[in-house]
Amino acid sequence: MAQEKMLSGCAAAAQGAKYAEVEVICSFPIRPYTAIMMELSKMVANGELNAEFLHGEGEHAQVSVALGASAAGARAYTGSSGVGVTYAFEVYSPAAGGRYPLQMAIADRTLDPPGDFGSEHTDAMSARDQGWLMGWAATPQEVFDNTLINYRVGEDPRVMLPQFVCQDGYFLSHIPDKVILPEMSQVREFLPPYSAPHPLSPTCPVSHGPQIRPDQGAPMDAQRAATFLDVPKVIKEATSDFNRIFGRKYNPFLETYKMEDAEYAFFIQGAHANTCKNAVNHLRKQGLKVGMVRPRWIRPWPTVEIANALSKVKAVASVETSTSYGGAMRGGNLIHELRASLYDLPKRPMVTSFMAGLGGDVVLLEDFHYMAKILQKMVKDRKTHKVVYWVGFEEEKEV
Amino acid sequence: MKSKTQKTQKAKGTVKSVKKGTAMSAKAKVQRPSPKTTSAAATRAVMPEDLFGTINVPEHRAVPFGAITPAPVRQQELFITSNWRIVRPVIDHEKCTRCLTCYIACPDACWSFNEKEEKMEWNWKFCKGCQICINECPADALKAVPELDFPDGVVRLEKPF
Numbered sequence: 058m059a060q061e062k063m064l065s066g067c068a069a070a071a072q073g074a075k076y077a078e079v080e081v082i083c084s085f086p087i088r089p090y091t092a093i094m095m096e097l098s099k100m101v102a103n104g105e106l107n108a109e110f111l112h113g114e115g116e117h118a119q120v121s122v123a124l125g126a127s128a129a130g131a132r133a134y135t136g137s138s139g140v141g142v143t144y145a146f147e148v149y150s151p152a153a154g155g156r157y158p159l160q161m162a163i164a165d166r167t168l169d170p171p172g173d174f175g176s177e178h179t180d181a182m183s184a185r186d187q188g189w190l191m192g193w194a195a196t197p198q199e200v201f202d203n204t205l206i207n208y209r210v211g212e213d214p215r216v217m218l219p220q221f222v223c224q225d226g227y228f229l230s231h232i233p234d235k236v237i238l239p240e241m242s243q244v245r246e247f248l249p250p251y252s253a254p255h256p257l258s259p260t261c262p263v264s265h266g267p268q269i270r271p272d273q274g275a276p277m278d279a280q281r282a283a284t285f286l287d288v289p290k291v292i293k294e295a296t297s298d299f300n301r302i303f304g305r306k307y308n309p310f311l312e313t314y315k316m317e318d319a320e321y322a323f324f325i326q327g328a329h330a331n332t333c334k335n336a337v338n339h340l341r342k343q344g345l346k347v348g349m350v351r352p353r354w355i356r357p358w359p360t361v362e363i364a365n366a367l368s369k370v371k372a373v374a375s376v377e378t379s380t381s382y383g384g385a386m387r388g389g390n391l392i393h394e395l396r397a398s399l400y401d402l403p404k405r406p407m408v409t410s411f412m413a414g415l416g417g418d419v420v421l422l423e424d425f426h427y428m429a430k431i432l433q434k435m436v437k438d439r440k441t442h443k444v445v446y447w448v449g450f451e452e453e454k455e456v
Numbered sequence: 457m458k459s460k461t462q463k464t465q466k467a468k469g470t471v472k473s474v475k476k477g478t479a480m481s482a483k484a485k486v487q488r489p490s491p492k493t494t495s496a497a498a499t500r501a502v503m504p505e506d507l508f509g510t511i512n513v514p515e516h517r518a519v520p521f522g523a524i525t526p527a528p529v530r531q532q533e534l535f536i537t538s539n540w541r542i543v544r545p546v547i548d549h550e551k552c553t554r555c556l557t558c559y560i561a562c563p564d565a566c567w568s569f570n571e572k573e574e575k576m577e578w579n580w581k582f583c584k585g586c587q588i589c590i591n592e593c594p595a596d597a598l599k600a601v602p603e604l605d606f607p608d609g610v611v612r613l614e615k616p617f
Contacts, residue, residue, distance in 0.1 A: 156522035
């Protein structure tokens with residue numbers, strides 16, 4: 058029987074790995090993701106999960122171990138947070154280029170200095186272009202589900218790519234919520250055992266990671282890019298299978314909330330979306346037609362879906378939970394790709410961004426009210442006064 | 457004109473009443489997401505799904521999946537790695553004493569002994585021209601010759617190999 062439990066995001070990720078029957082796990086402590094490994098090590102010690110549990114001597118080693126395990130044909134699992142994510146950076150591109158579908162859980166955390174441990178998406182976002190699949194969950198249930206969906210998509214023979222399964226540190230990783238744990242038979246129906254096409258094996262030797270020539274680099278990049286063109290199709294299939302088997306109602310790429318008649322929209326990723334939905338309800342009570350769009354995937358970026366979802370709104374607030382210092386909009390990362398996605402629409406909405414949820418800051422209800430006011434002013438004045446607002450650090454006259 | 461279509465959509469009220477192709481570019485008409493796609497947002501699609509086209513890598517330039525190759529092989533023909541060589545070692549078989557010092561010294565195993573002809577053989581496919589063999593040769597039988605001096609020299613090729 059499927060059972061319902063109160064689980065934090067970390068515990069849900071560990072359960073996801075357990076249900077996915079991972080074979081090799083590599084850990085190294087850093088908060089907040091560490092709770093995932095605490096849970097998994099208990100499961101392995103109790104005999105609940107039959108997996109090799111290794112300690113890396115650092116995050117670089119962690120991902121290297123997972124890469125090696127994946128090359129040998131095992132379903133590999135690892136994870137990290139904050140500076141741990143950036144310490145492992147060198148291994149990300151080889152893991153994607155070598156086509157090893159390992160999974161890395163990231164409970165995000167502010168990068169150093171000066172050693173802030175609060176949630177911020179910059180750590181994982183900085184690795185978004187390394188050829189991995191990537192997406193944020195908004196609830197512990199979604200963390201559990203994404204763990205399974207990502208393995209299914211990543212291990213698909215048409216894809217064969219590693220996956221970052223991200224969740225907000227603390228807001229999601231340490232706050233328990235109801236999680237439905239399914240039947241093992243359901244999981245087995247959804248996620249077949251991993252079968253590596255060319256595993257490292259003494260009986261059938263192969264060379265992994267050889268040197269290639271400079272003139273082979275470009276076609277290899279093109280082949281990797283071509284793979285990403287196929288990924289959305291696989292995500293759609295996997296999500297529809299998941300919804301059927303587990304009785305869920307995920308849209309493959311976006312969570313849209315009250316967008317049917319929305320004139321204004323918040324574009325936001327991760328667990329802050331829960332506050333945002335509340336804000337949408339509050340604002341709607343005040344008569345403002347507002348909605349929310351939350352991307353479930355960042356890589357591949359759901360360009361067409363985002364454009365279609367936002368094609369009818371007057372103005373969009375991109376709520377940035379990561380930093381891009383000196384970037385085109387001098388604020389966060391999302392607005393760049395959001396604006397680019399909307400560029401070809403016959404009637405583009407106005408777009409501005411709000412720097413919020415940084416360094417562990419909570420994005421408050423009143424912050425969303427502030428954003429809505431700015432959006433209304435933009436539409437009224439028919440002018441994008443500014444492309445970035447640092448919430449809490451703006452002059453009063455702006456509102 | 458676009459705002460007109462929007463108005464008519466609003467007046468009719470329901471999503472179903474949106475006519476095929478209204479408020480869509482000509483391109484969008486060709487590739488419309490099937491009505492099965494779930495969200496309400498998808499039903500008012502205005503962006504074509506084939507935004508990205510296709511990427512075609514011709515077979516002769518394709519790299520094996522993940523650059524994974526069969527092993528063990530005596531020589532990895534798929535990845536010839538000598539295309540940045542500037543000089544190559546040229547052997548004087550008269551001076552050569554067959555002491556195999558070059559065979560031992562080469563970091564890329566580019567020297568081998570041909571037992572039939574009883575002389576050393578050089579592998580152009582993997583020699584990077586590092587000149588260690590030239591330095592180590594006790595008989596002074598090797599010398600560095602610029603690639604430019606050879607009609608098949610690496611630097612002369614428009615596309616190396």
